[in-house]
Amino acid sequence: MSNDLTLWGVGTSRTLRPHWMLIELGLDYEYKPIRSRSGETLRPEFLRINPRHKIPVLQHGSLVVSESAAIINYLGEAFPKPERMFVPRDAAERARLNEWCYFIMTELDATSLYVVRRHEGLKHLYGEAPTAVEAAKSYFMHNLEAIDARISNAPCLLGDKLSAADILMLTCLEWALTCSLQLPNGAAAYRERIAKRPAYRAALAKNFPN
Ligand SMILES: N[C@@H](CCC(=O)N[C@@H](CS)C(=O)NCC(=O)O)C(=O)O
Structure with a gap:
């Protein structure tokens, strides 16, 4: 149907x-x-x-x-x-899911990786800004290192089950690799686990x- x-x-x-x-x-x-x-x-x-x-x-x-x-x-x-798959059952679980999703979208995607993309890969459109690119890369690494222990704790960000947060996180980690950023150990192991999923x-x- x-x-x-x-x-x-x-x-x-x-x-x-x-x-x-x-x-x-x-x-x-x-x-x-x-x-x-x-x-x-x-x-x-x-x-x-x-x-x-x-x-x-x-x-x-x-x-x-x-x-x-x-x-x-x-x-x-x-x-x-x-x-x-992870389904939030109450406000506290939804807050945990939202916390990851907002963090990934604002700190890792928009503030870090997209700045690198705009001012490095797409500099012919958005202008060359090496200082902004370096700062965005180091901001990305700082944030990732700060959560590296949490990422290693369980198979997925919210425990055993995959959620929207994992989809956002893995796509950011893969994107980071294309920007020549080196993932800390916890993030690298997480990436290897999640990327095996058939879907x-x-x-x-x-x-x-x-
Ligand atoms: N925050 C948006 C970003 C969307 C976005 O920037 N998309 C780009 C490709 S990654 C796009 O559509 N660019 C097309 C264009 O401007 O023609 C999201 O996560 O969906």
Whole structure:
């Protein structure tokens, strides 16, 4: 039966997240393999859905959700989760999940890795800023080192079961490696464990088809 789910976007760490969550939840979905900075995000068909011309975007029936973290948390709430996934049962558990998600999205993604991406890899678009890049890299490492012991404690960030926070964390760790950052021991071991998941491997194949 169709779930009426359409996901827009492939090719980046941010688009990988919803592919992974959809596959982890065992949901059938359609996807439109548009890419960033290809001109495809500026087509009228997509601008009607997201005037900020950013991917990923999820359509579920008439609902449109942008922002990778919001999409994967929505999917986790809207559909039944397999036993192997973390479901917050009360406000305290939801706070633990939110704490990880906000930390990863604001401190690791937006403040650190995206600054490196904009002013190193995409400097022709956003300007060269070596001081900002170095500061962002060292801020990333400082934050990761501060949580390294917590990451090593259990298989996943919230215990035995995978959550949206793990999807955000692993995609940031993989992204960090492409920026030549060296992961501390706990994070490196965590990455090795989580990256073995079949749903992650399947999502990689869908998100990075070439
Ligand atoms: N905070 C957003 C970031 C989304 C974002 O910046 N997407 C980039 C690709 S990673 C994009 O769509 N760029 C396309 C464009 O500007 O044309 C999220 O996590 O979804």
